[in-house]
Structures are given as structure tokens and as C-alpha cells.
Amino acid sequence: MMRIWLWPVLIGVLCTLGLIAGLVSQGAGDWLSWLALATPVAIGLHGLSRSGARPQARGEALTPAGSRRAGRS
Amino acid sequence: MQAVTLRRWGWVHKWSSLVSTLFILMLCLTGLPLIFSHEIDHLTGNEIEAPAMPEGTPRAAVDRVAAEAVKAYPGLVPLYFFAEEDAPDVWYVKLDTRVDTDESESTLILSDARTAEVLGAPNFDEGFMSVMYRLHVDLYAGLAGKLFLGFMGLLLMVAIVSGVVLYAPFMRKLRFGEVRQERTPRTRWLDLHNLLGIVTLVWALAVGFTGVINTWADLIFQAWQAEQVAALQAGETRVLLATDSSDAPAADGSLQTAVDRVLAAAPDMAVSMIAYPGTLRATPEHVAVILRGDTPLTSRLTQALLVDPANGEVLEAGARPWYVTALQLSEPLHFGDYGGLPLKVLWALLDILTIVVLGSGLYLWIKRGATEVRS
The missing domain is CATH 3.10.450 (Nuclear Transport Factor 2; Chain: A,)
Incomplete structure (x- = not known):
């Protein structure tokens, strides 16, 4: 449980802080909100880019998956 | 989690998402240019500016x-x-x-x-940005359109919460952020859907729910007006500046004097809005002057004072109710306009990630047959 939720909870708390920080203070608050909200963006884009290495990965995986699908239809 | 419970949450996630997805996708797409509407107006020369004059x-x-x-x-x-x-x-x-x-x-x-x-x-009624605005706010259908989009937003809240419940069982054998490369495209998109969904969770909940509150703005102001009128009729008001007060210019029936008297009663505040008697923001007899403070938070949380232009009496008809506070805090949290251009860019990127979550969710549903048959 701990293993599954540790990162999501940390990111969630960080985002909450970021959303509020920009509202209550300017200057330092703005910087805090930019850094905090950049975290989910960075993790998300990283995840997307890794799956963007798909073409090669797909080339290897396509044969078994593809033939299985072809066999079914 | 028991299999039955899991299936029920799966059902809730599937249907709340399916019903709302196309509308939420539309909201995400039309919202993207709206984040930068100020900058776009400026660049396209749609912005009207006052000519420069000496300071003072x-x-x-x-x-x-x-x-x-x-x-x-x-x-x-x-x-x-x-x-x-x-x-x-x-x-x-x-x-x-x-x-x-x-x-x-x-x-x-x-x-x-x-x-x-x-x-x-300003040319609000035609052009690309106007179409984006109307599609995003009311689907060209007035209050009914707003409330409909608000309901779709509530379904999105249900979809997000049920999605979080489903996150744990899907991640039981995976590390955080793991996107399985060796499996089928569906597995890869499932992992991405879970990853992007969980990292954008708080932002999507905040922007989604504040959007829902914004759809109720008309109703909220109507309720506040009714409350202020009721307080006036019941005599439950606080007089901030009496008719005969010598601290301010005497009332002469003009709007400017009325506003000056309000500013005399509320030093350190600036005028945000003046509402004529009979409008949604005022009462039938009073001018409402909405004041704002000068910090990021107090500039959003405005104070409404009422002034009778005929006798100059300045009143506060009850403190700002909680639902107006909620609405006023919802606006910046929905628009993302309180932290300069960097915050707007982050808002746009988080919006795009949300579009990927919605799109991958739809893809997972369309391709559902493959897994069901296989398992």
C-alpha cells in the first residue's frame, strides 16, 4: 500500500501547495507554484517520451501480438 | 479489494467517463487558447488601449x-x-x-x-476566440448550457475519484511510473493512462471543480443579491458612513460622489466594479461598489458596499457569504491567471496531459474487447 501511494501522495501534496502558494503570495509564492506544478508536467512528459521510444519496441513486440490478433479474426 | 467492489468502481469509472469524455475533451481543447486570451488579444491587435497622457x-x-x-x-x-x-x-x-x-x-x-x-x-462576438469562449462557457445555450457543462464537470469529478480507487489494484505489481514496453500497445496506454491520470490528479480536480463552481456564478450572485436585499429590509446592516458624515463630500445625487463616499468609508481599498441600482450585483435602490485589496488574495476576495446616491449613506449588508468567497477563489484557480506567463504555460501543459488521459481512456475502452477475450 505504502509502495503504491507514496509518490502519488507526495505529488498531490506538492501540487496542492503550488496551487495555493501563487494565490497567497507573489514573488516567492509564484516561484513555489511554478516549481511545484512543473513536477507533474515533468513526470508526465517523461512517461510519454519513454513510450515515444515505441516504434522500435513495437517492431519487436508486434510479431507475436499482431499474429495473435490476426489469428483471432 | 474484493472483486465485486472492484467491478462496481470499474462500472462507475467507465460510465462517468463515457458520458462526459467528449464534452470534457471539448472543454480541454477550447480552454487551451482561452488560457492565453490576454496574450492573443494583445498579439492580434484586438486589445484597445487608452492613449498615453502625463501621469497624474x-x-x-x-x-x-x-x-x-x-x-x-x-x-x-x-x-x-x-x-x-x-x-x-x-x-x-x-x-x-x-x-x-x-x-x-x-x-x-x-x-x-x-x-x-x-x-x-472589444470584438467579443465574432472570431475564433469568441467561438472558443462560447463553446467553453455555455455552448451558445445561456444558463442551461452552463449548468449542463457543470454537470459534465461533476461527472468528471466522479470519473477522477473512481479512477484513483482503481489505481491501486492496477499498480499492485508495478513500480511508480513504470510503462511496460514489452507488452501490447493497449498495456502501454493503460500504464500511461494510470501514470498521467495520477500525476495530474490534484490539478484536474482543482480546475474541474472550480470550473463547476464557475457555472453557478449567475445563481450565486442572484442568491447574494437576495440576501443583501433581505438584510436591508430587516435593517440588519452596518452603517459605515452616515448621511451627515463630514469625512466625505456631501451626497449630491451623482454617481461619482457616491463612489467617493464609499472610498472614504473603506480606505486602502480600490474600486473593482460599480453596479447601478437594479442590476444583478446591486439592489433596487443602492449603487453597489465592489472593492478589492492590493494583495494577490485580497484582490480576488472583494468587498461589496452599498451606497444610496440620494443621501450618501454607505452600508454593508452582511459580510461576504461563504459561497461568494468560494466563487471568487474559483476564478483564478480555474483560469490559472495568478502566476504570470510561466503558470499559464504549466496550465496549458497540464491541460494537454489531461487530453492524453481522456484520449487514452477512450482508446482503452474501444480496445477493451482484446483483453476481455484474452483473459
């Missing part, structure tokens, strides 16, 4: 601004004056045929605050 040029009385506006738009009456924090030399003046219309056909013009000259009317 005296401002015209708001009565004269109103008179010039009515002269330029015969048949209309002024409803509101709006002052933007970053454009102190202009008044936005809203005009309509009567003070008590639903304001859907109202005209918004810009007037020079120093010469009272009408500068022009």
Missing part, C-alpha cells in the same frame, strides 16, 4: 463616462463599470437595454477614464 492627469467623473457611453450607444443604459488592475486608465462599461436583463445580449465598451471618451468595443 485627472480622471473624469464616472457620470460623464456614463453620459458619453450612452451618447455613443443610444437606447442603452449603463449597468456596470469595471476597473482592471493592470489598466488603470480605462473603464470597461457594460450597457444593455434595461438594468435587469439576463445580460446575454449586453454590450461591453472601453472608455478613457480621464477624458470619458469612448475608446471602442
